[in-house]
Amino acid sequence: MLNQTQSIPLSAGQEFWRGVRQELPLMLGVVPFGMVFGVLGLASGLTALQTVLLSLIVFGGASQVVFVQLWATGVPPAVVGTSVSVVNLRHVLYSASIAQYFRTLPLVWRIPLAYLLTDEAYAVTITRLRNEEKSLYQHYHLLGTGITLWLCWQISTIIGVLFGATLPQSWPLDFVIPLTFIALVAPAIRQRADLVACISAAVISIVAQPLPWKSWIIVAAVGGIVAGYMTKFLTTNEVIK
Amino acid sequence: MIWNVMIFCGILTFATRFVMLSEVAPRELPRWMYDAMGFVPIAVLTAILVPNVLIMPEEGVTVSGNLRLPSAIVALSVAILTRSVMATIIIGIATLFCLDWFVF
Secondary structure (H helix, E strand, C coil): CCCCCCCCCCCHHHHHHHHHHHHHHHHHHHHHHHHHHHHHHHHCCCCHHHHHHHHHHCCCHHHHHHHHHHHHCCCCHHHHHHHHHHHHHHHHHHHHHHHHHHCCCCHHHHHHHHHCCCHHHHHHHHHHHHHCCCCCCCHHHHHHHHHHHHHHHHHHHHHHHHHHCCCCCCCCHHHHHHHHHHHHHHHHCCCHHHHHHHHHHHHHHHHCCCCHHHCHHHHHHHHHHHHHHHHHHHHHHHHHC | CHHHHHHHHHHHHHHHHHHHHCCCCCCCCCHHHHHHHCCHHHHHHHHHHHHHHHEECCCEECCCCCCHHHHHHHHHHHHHHHCCHHHHHHHHHHHHHHHHHHHC
């Protein structure tokens, strides 16, 4: 009995355009976020050029918002860099998870693919990699999702900058930063350990305020991660016993 | 100065995305690292957002008369109910505007 249907492998172009098409629906969330970032960059005291180039150089929504927030409040550069890195740690996981598919590609591919590796591009491409047949050109899929997101992010940042320049200075636009973070954190809390991580980070961020160099950010972040991990570790052990 | 920090942060961000695709990286990450990294976004974003809402410049931790606090609570409810970034931002900022208008 034949239980295998012979499927024709996709060409490079087909992989690329499927990536683009599958990524497009996610742009509903990305475009407004990019515009918010553009407005926020100006509201935090960056110039229009700095705001637009930050999207180009860093190309990561949450990291860019963390950057402008910390920069605007006079946090020392080393703490800004460390905080941005901590926010970015999740990319190591994405990078690890696509490594088995793309590690053998030449550097001219791995470098741009790494630059384009964002939450949304990863989410769409990993689904394709895991659930569909391997193909010689599957890296074109990530190129498609990545470039789609990249273009939308750059254009929406520019729109945000142009729009932000027309808003009155007196508006409390910097309040958009905590609001963005609330919108990102709330749906991410799915289990008890997540809640413990959140509450620990919140408490430490207030209690640790007197620490020098505004290092309370890092202390609170690490404290939250450790608290969440410990909770998960302890609760999983209970289940096993 | 800001340009240096921007480029530095850009390189760091690229490094986190590239590291596991490089030849030197280990094939597999240890299990605990996966578990711990799952808490990174929650911990970092909370650590930045809470003081931003609770602490007023010059005055320190402020609860009474701090209009950002009720606005943030409204936004949190919206975030839990709708899971929409846009709805959370719009309703949160609208609440702050309204409170500002009613109080003063």
